[in-house]
Amino acid sequence: MRHLLDLCKRRGFLFQSAEIHGGLRGAYDYGPLGVELKRNVSQEWWNSMVYGRSDVVGIDTAIITPPAVLKTSGHVDQFTDEMVDSRLSMDRFRPDKAPALKMDDRNRIPITAPDKDTAKKWEHLIRTQFAKGAIITRSGKEIQLQVDRLEKDRIVLAKDPASDNNAMPASDSSTLNIPYNGYVDPNSNSPFLTESRPFNLMFKTYLDPIDPTDKIITATLEAQQTSSDLTATRQLVDKTLYPSLTYLRPETAQGVFINYMTVQRSHPHLRIPFGIAQIGKSFRNEIRLEHAIFRTPEFEQMELEYFVAPWQAEEQFTSWRKSRIDWWKTYARNHDHIRERPHAQDELAHYSKGCVDVEYLFPWGWGEVEGIANRSDFDLDKHAEATGIKLQYTDAVLMQERQKREKETGQKETRVEVLDRERYTPHVVESSCGLNRAMLALMLDAMVVVDEDGQEVPFNIEDEGEDSKSSSNRKGLRTVMKLHPRLAPIKVAVMPLVSNNSDLVAICTDITNHLRQELTVNVALEMQSTTIGKRYYRMDEIGTPWCITVDYDTPKDGSVTLRQRDTGEQKRVPISEVLTLVQNGLRIRPRGLNRLQEELTAQASIKE
Structure with a gap:
């Protein structure tokens, strides 16, 4: 996932919305x-x-x-989810999506904080508010709670004998029992949670030239003149706002x-x-x-x-x-x-x-x-x-x-x-x-990492053992986005072998315009001043199925090099046949049948 998100930002698929202003949580720009x-x-x-x-x-x-x-x-009335707050991190989450409690092999609950300083603050809260007298240890950003036993609806923590010397009231002994409903904070594994409560998922908005805040203030002041009951105040505010109330669907x-x-x-x-x-x-x-x-x-x-x-x-x-x-x-x-x-x-x-x-x-x-x-x-x-x-x-x-x-x-x-x-x-x-x-x-599904021979490499290769070379140390590793041709953002990239040759650039421009007009798809005129291999690999990374290269022989024989993304295979084909080959490759068909490759193979055998 990190690999994909890095690629998305670097190549222009996905950006954090309003990033220069600090970003907006959960909002993305394409x-x-x-x-x-x-x-x-x-x-x-x-x-x-x-x-x-x-x-x-x-x-x-x-x-x-x-x-x-x-x-x-x-x-x-019913479009709600249950919501729970973590008392430590203050994060909110849905209990039906939250994981069950995890314990280590020493019967301890490991609670993971974002950093060491936060872990110290959390430890203090647990010791003074949430589990007074419990056996608590901390190592770096992880806090460990010793468990005595796990029951159906509660966790019973082991009590620190030293806590008896603190003259704690007997009522404080109850802090060793933590309610447990089968889930914990998904990020920290903390069992210190609030009770679940319903939360409506819809966004309200108001179609009204008058700022609804003014109406809220006025209605609240009117309600408080006759009663201090918050329920009555809320009902009056809702009634006042209802005529202009709408929702985002x-x-x-x-x-x-x-x-x-x-x-x-x-x-x-x-x-x-x-x-x-x-x-x-x-x-x-x-x-x-x-x-x-x-x-x-x-x-x-x-x-x-x-x-x-x-x-x-x-x-x-x-x-x-x-x-x-x-x-x-x-x-x-x-x-x-x-x-x-x-x-x-x-x-x-x-x-x-x-x-x-x-x-x-x-x-x-x-x-x-x-x-x-x-x-x-x-x-x-x-x-x-x-x-x-x-x-x-x-x-x-x-x-x-x-x-x-x-x-x-x-x-x-x-x-x-x-x-x-x-x-x-x-x-x-x-x-x-x-x-x-x-x-x-x-x-x-489409993203793969391949080595210099074009063979796919697992993303978790660095975890396969000490004898395996990590993906960062292996030479020639690169990313290929093997999207279905009809999904690819750029269908064809047309590039001159040398970017500063005006004759080759002119031919590339003609081919690009012809493909755009006939196919009505996104065709890129690739003019980067770098090696042809690096340009191929860049197009592989963003999922472009075909690259067309115009070289010094093109003005002589009217042919170009057509390269296929998934195999890396290159074939010399006449310019007049490029359109048909790409059209065939864009047809809907079961995944795995490479119509373009079949065409190229058949064409090569005919020439032979």
């Missing part, structure tokens, strides 16, 4: 290469979900959302649901099953921001809401599960780093009929990159109930067939099972993919 990669990932998702199908259309809904929408969907899905009827009416050719896709930003006031762009307060979602008949839901859920895992395997190299994880029954939302996460094996463990869910008819039913508008689907074909039968037979259809198939509230199968997480997973 540089020239990062914005291209992000755009390519989202475009491939859109190609698959919308352009590759005739039953899905796109939509782009507003980010600022009125409270009524999110009240109806349950986000105002926590998900893109609700914008689709509230536009379901509008889309259906404006596109009458859409028949069940059909889908509405959207890519857009969402905002969540996350308790814990971690792993760079994996968990941030501002992120982008790629979501599909696929509307189906109730009796189609299970089949479509299964179908979309397969479709989405296949999509991931198309663009990822390491298929063993991708898995499906069905949700256990106690994980499911109360309205959900089933949910599966697509997970990627990140350096810190398995993490969700996409969720596929059978949401039933919950969302449309709730919005219909709140607005009084029936968000139903009418099957005009079935209705006309019934009416025709009734006319022919003279008998009115009364069977419920028949009528219910004509008009019903659709169920929804949802695919929700995090664009930022997808980008991070695909970069980690």
Whole structure:
């Protein structure tokens, strides 16, 4: 992960937002290469979900959302996480994501501070406030607490006999019992925690020309004139602010649901099953921001809401599960780093009929990159109930067939099972993919370190034993970003063998402009005044699939050197064939089939 983040900053994929002003925690800016990669990932998702199908259309809904929408969907009342504070570090975290207590082989709890000075302060707090009389030692930035025994809901620390000489009141003996709910501070392993409490994840904002702070002050002063009750004051403040209250949407899905009827009416050719896709930003006031762009307060979602008949839901859920895992395997190299994880029954939302996460094996463990869910008819039913508008689907074909039968037979259809198939509230199968997480997973999946022979080297080679040379001491090690060609920020780099030769530069410029015009992709004119090998390696590091080199023979024979990133193989090809070879290489195909390499091999055999 450190290797990737260093590369991202150095090469222009990802920057800390507002870094020159000290940065903003959890906020990142995408540089020239990062914005291209992000755009390519989202475009491939859109190609698959919308352009590759005739039953899905796109939509782009507003980010600022009125409270009524999110009240109806349950986000105002239920979109919360449990939050816990560490009494030592003051860090906040979700208990369901926190690890269990770790103890060393001497039955001690090791608590790790950021540095020695902090460790001294923490030790003082533990001795004087959190565990008076406990056996405590410290070594550098690590504090050790001796444990007597671990019980179901508490940790009993061993008591220091010397503490009996301090004339401590008997009530202080209780400080040796630490409540334990199965988790500790993820960063320090500290068991000294607050009680968990709910925390709403949505960002509030206000559409009002009047500063809401003024309204808060005025309402508070008015409330305090009649009562000192804080609950009553809060209620009055909330009531005063409510007319201008809005939220930054926590998900893109609700914008689709509230536009379901509008889309259906404006596109009458859409028949069940059909889908509405959207890519857009969402905002969540996350308790814990971690792993760079994996968990941030501002992120982008790629979501599909696929509307189906109730009796189609299970089949479509299964179908979309397969479709989405296949999509991931198309663009990822390491298929063993991708898995499906069905949700256990106690994980499911109360309205959900089933949910599966697509997970990627990140350096810190398995993490969700996409969720596929059978949401039933919950969302449309709730919005219909709140607005009084029936968000139903009418099957005009079935209705006309019934009416025709009734006319022919003279008998009115009364069977419920028949009528219910004509008009019903659709169920929804949802695919929700995090664009930022997808980008991070695909970069980690593509990044390899190779030696001077082009052989991949493990990132943890320095840990393989004393006889192994560390990666920093081995010669010729370099990074290659083996992204799928369609995801690569730069598809082709065109470079003269010598950068100050005007004739070669002119040919490079012509080739670059031709490829840009015909392929409509990002083609780089690489003019750095360094060796051709270093320019190749720079392009390998940022994931460019092909490099085209114009040399002194090009004006004579009309040929260039075409170099392939993953193999390093170079072939001499006519300029007129470069476009076709690159086009073939950019076609969607199962990972591992190198169409461009096949073309070059076939071409070489024909010449021979």
